[in-house]
Amino acid sequence: xxxxxxxxxxxxMKHLSVGVLMAFAITSIVFLGYAMLITYTNVSERSLPxxxxxxxxxxxxxxxFDAARGAENRGWLWGMAxxxxxxxxxxxxxxxxxxxxxxxxxxxMVFALGIAGGGLGGILGINLKR
Numbered sequence: 184x185x186x187x188x189x190x191x192x193x194x195x196m197k198h199l200s201v202g203v204l205m206a207f208a209i210t211s212i213v214f215l216g217y218a219m220l221i222t223y224t225n226v227s228e229r230s231l232p233x234x235x236x237x238x239x240x241x242x243x244x245x246x247x248f249d250a251a252r253g254a255e256n257r258g259w260l261w262g263m264a265x266x267x268x269x270x271x272x273x274x275x276x277x278x279x280x281x282x283x284x285x286x287x288x289x290x291x292m293v294f295a296l297g298i299a300g301g302g303l304g305g306i307l308g309i310n311l312k313r
Contacts, residue, residue, distance in 0.1 A: 195261070198253030202246035202265050203272070209242045210273075232289060239293050240300035243269050247304025254309060262305015263298050270297040 217234050220226050246269055247262025254261045274294070277284045 195250075195253045199246075199250040199261065199265055199268065202249030203268050205249060206242035206246035206265070206269050207272070209245060210238055213238045213242075236293055236296055239270075239273075239297050243297045243300040244304035244307070247301035247306075248308035248311075249304075250301075251305035251308030254305075256309070258305040258307075258309020259302045260305065262308065263302040265305070266298040266301020269301065270294045273297070 213234070217231075221228055243262075243266040246265035247258075250261040250265035251258030270293070274290075
């Protein structure tokens with residue numbers, strides 16, 4: 184069984200790009216808010232992995248949703264593509280910003296959640312489009 188091929192068009196790439204940008208906007212707002220919460224209140228950093236995982240899933244669902252809205256079919260695949268783009272950019276940012284960054288089980292889990300969340304967003308996007 185071969186993996187389905189995506190047909191790239193300018194409109195589809197626009198939807199994919201806008202979706203990923205929206206996902207990063209959401210991520211930035213949530214992370215900034217959480218950083219302020221940690222800095223100025225008694226909230227501990229113990230909840231950081233949970234916040235990262237939930238934010239990643241919700242952000243890539245938005246990216247997948249928007250990517251699939253521009254697709255004719257295979258919304259799940261476009262959503263997963265948006266999730267993959269998101270996690271690859273996030274990984275590049277982490278490598279640049281954190282010199283001691285290493286891939287561990289938690290990192291792999293967040294990446295998997297990102298791709299799966301994008302697929303779920305793509306399913307919702309293609310089905311709610313009609």
